[in-house]
Amino acid sequence: MDDDGRSARLERWEQVMETPLFVASGLFLISYAIRVLAHDLPAGWQDLCLAVTCAAWVLFVVDYAVRWALSGQGVRFLRRHVMDAVVVVLPLLRPLRIVKIYEAVQRRHTHARMSLHGRVIAYAGISAVLLGFAGSLSVYQAEYAAPGATIRTFGDSVWWACSTLTTVGYGDVTPVTPWGRIVAVGMMTGGLALLGAVTGSFSSWLIQTFALEEDKRPPGDSPGA
The missing domain is CATH 1.10.287.70 (Helix Hairpins)
Structure with a gap:
């Protein structure tokens, strides 16, 4: 596949994943906050929050892997997207994905707000x-x-x-x-x-x-x- 085709597919994937990743970022932060702060939460709810947290993490991993594969850049993709890799590895930084997604949405407007x-x-x-x-x-x-x-x-x-x-x-x-x-x-x-x-x-x-x-x-x- 040529570079233009790869770039088009990568751009379409990123557009499709904007909303799911935004939601996943919010759910990750909410579920993590509940697990940390609600000490008396029943075990069933604790397990549900843990499942939501893990599901959000899996979505981040899948998104990163797909973008890596679609880019066709090999190791260069890792060097050019260090922050994305850090966000995938460190749960602390995953909510910052909200800012990146919001910036991508803003770029769609012809005139910056x-x-x-x-x-x-x-x-x-x-x-x-x-x-x-x-x-x-x-x-x-x-x-x-x-x-x-x-x-x-x-x-x-x-x-x-x-x-x-x-x-x-x-x-x-x-x-x-x-x-x-x-x-x-x-x-x-x-x-x-x-x-x-x-x-x-x-x-x-x-x-x-x-x-x-x-x-x-x-x-x-x-x-x-």
Whole structure:
């Protein structure tokens, strides 16, 4: 099959899977949150939530495998879609798929609804909320019953996630388990990346705004004139 045919089939597959993956991302987060927070949930409901979580994970794996096969790129596909592979492997990051799917839907419109800078800030904000919530759940699940843990309630976990994502790091509550610390590293990295994206986009917007004002200024009407 030629490259144009592969690209067309890959594009059709991605369009077909947009809605199922969006729904799967939401169901994954909801079912995972119920399993973590509802300690007194009957065993049958716990099993149902686990089944939903696993089904969402299987859908992500199938989507990644099909896109890999349709691309015809072999190992190059892995190098070009590292984030997709990480999302498949790490449950913590799967809800971020919602942002990618929303961006794909926005690209279908002839005219963008927001400027590039506005979209970067908006998507970074959505990503921060999703990452913070998912990270709070993961850390709370790993920490609340651990010996010597300082994160005992979900509120403690949310407070820790906020301070970690914003790179403040008060240190009043910290993870003590190996998995909790692994999640913390991911949250720190994600927080730095999101903060950098928002700061860089906002700075670029300010520079462009001031540059446009300078271009509109009449000749000889400079501040130092």
